[in-house]
Amino acid sequence: MAWVTKRKSASGSIRYQGRYRDPHGEKRTAGTFSTSREALKSAMKAEGKVADGTWIDPRGGAITFREYAEDVWLPSRHLEVSTRAGYSSYLRNHFVPFFGAMPLARIMPSTVQDWVSGAAARGLSPRSVAKYHVMLHSVFARAVRDRLIAFNPCEDTELPKVVTRRVRTLTPEEFAGVLAEIPDRFKPLVMTAIETGLRWGELVALRPRHVDFLRRTITVEETIVEVSRRDSPTGERMIVKPYPKDDEPRTLRVSQGLLDVLAARIAALGLARDDLLFPSRETAGGQPLSRATFNTRHWRPAVQRAGVDFDLRMHDLRHAHASWLLAGGADLKAVMERMGHSQIMTTQQYLHTLPEAQDEALAAFERIRTR
Known part of the structure; x- marks a missing residue:
């Protein structure tokens, strides 16, 4: 129950302080007033907010963004190693330099809008700005739930428009050209x-x-996550996880031709059962191959030498795999299983038509029209 205490000011006048208990049972002050009635009214108002769950800790908003994000928000998240490392990097490079020393209660929607405008002006892509804003929104949403701030300043932020680029699918002929330029070891x-x-x-x-x-299959049981040592929770750059992204191993049927290639590689390198098939060095027991190193030294030069006229990433082979399957008549459910997706909607985002698909569609239309 709210109560009032009497205090004497430095000038000797009598002042009244409204008092109440917060949700944790701690004594709090609702302000100091010239009359007992005003003090009690303020204390009862604060007590009512405690009762209905709308009370905000007046001292909580004084914690800085950096302290809250790094010491409270991030440790409370249940994240994969790569995601946690990414969030640590985003905080260090994008958010702490701007918001770090600001008290949470001082960060307004206009403050967030200033960050968005500045990030766009520095050349950060609209897609990246939107992605980072989602994370920022999550930090403040947690602060609202913790009763440190009254509202989320990321609500109704005006974000730069994300223009979806048209995805160009690699053709089998283009892939053959790139493969010819890839060093034999890769x-x-x-x-x-x-x-x-x-x-x-x-x-x-x-x-x-x-x-x-014997069964002509490859089973995906592990994945290797590559992170910055600075952001790695273990201090290691290459982290082996026992299961892939969806936490369930999957088995894929492959061609005899690919099996022959892999068998020759295993024999040539003398690989044991638990050695990596594609290590960074062509030796048994080698360390994991770095994506950045492979892209810079081998993949991009090969793509350039092959004369491919669009920005082809190694990851685009995954898109091409799904698109070729669909173009060849594979069932969408089978494609989903090979890609390791839990929802068909996710698989559909990877399915892009080959350049000649429009010609084939028009030919099909003409066959019906002229029959």
Whole structure:
């Protein structure tokens, strides 16, 4: 129950302080007034907010953004290693330099809008701004739930428009040209990527024991996450996780041609069952291959030499795998299973038509019109 205490000011006048208990039972002050009635009214108002769950800790908003984000918000999240490392990097590079020393209660919607405008002016893409804003919104949403601030300043932020680029699908002929330019030691890696559609982390985590030559399958049981040592919770740059992204191993049928290539590689390098199939060095027991190193030294130069006229990423082989399957008549559910997706909606985002699809569609239309 709210109450009032009497105090004498430095000038000798009598002042009245409204008092109440917060949700944790701690004594709080609702302000100091010249009359007992005003003090009690203020204390009862604060007590009512405690009762209906709308009370905000007046001292909580004084915590800085950096303190809250790094010491409260991030540790409370249940995240994969790569996601946690990414969030740590975003905080360090994008948010702490701008919001870090600001008390949470002082960050207004206009403050967030200033950050968005500044990020766009510095050349950050609209897609990246939108992605980082989602994370920022999550930080403040947690602060609202913790009763530190009354509202989320990320609500109704005007974000730069994200223009969806038209995805160009790699054709089989273009892939053959790129493969011809890939150094021989990496050809098995690229051939496995196009035939399985594996994510990079799943690809470089493959070991001989994952290949079943009798059943002609490859089983995805592990993934390797590459993070900055500075943001890694373990201090390691390459982290092996026991299961892939959806936490459930999956088995893919592959061609005899690819199996022959992998068998020759295993024999040539003398790989044991638990060695990596595609290590950074061509030796048994080698370390995981870095995506950045492979892209810079081998993939991009090969794409350039092949004369591919669009920005082709290694990850686009995954898109091509799904698109080729669909163009060849594969069932959408089968494509979903090969891609390791839990929802067909996710798979549909990877399915892009080949350049000649429009010609084939028009030819089909003409066949019906002229029959």
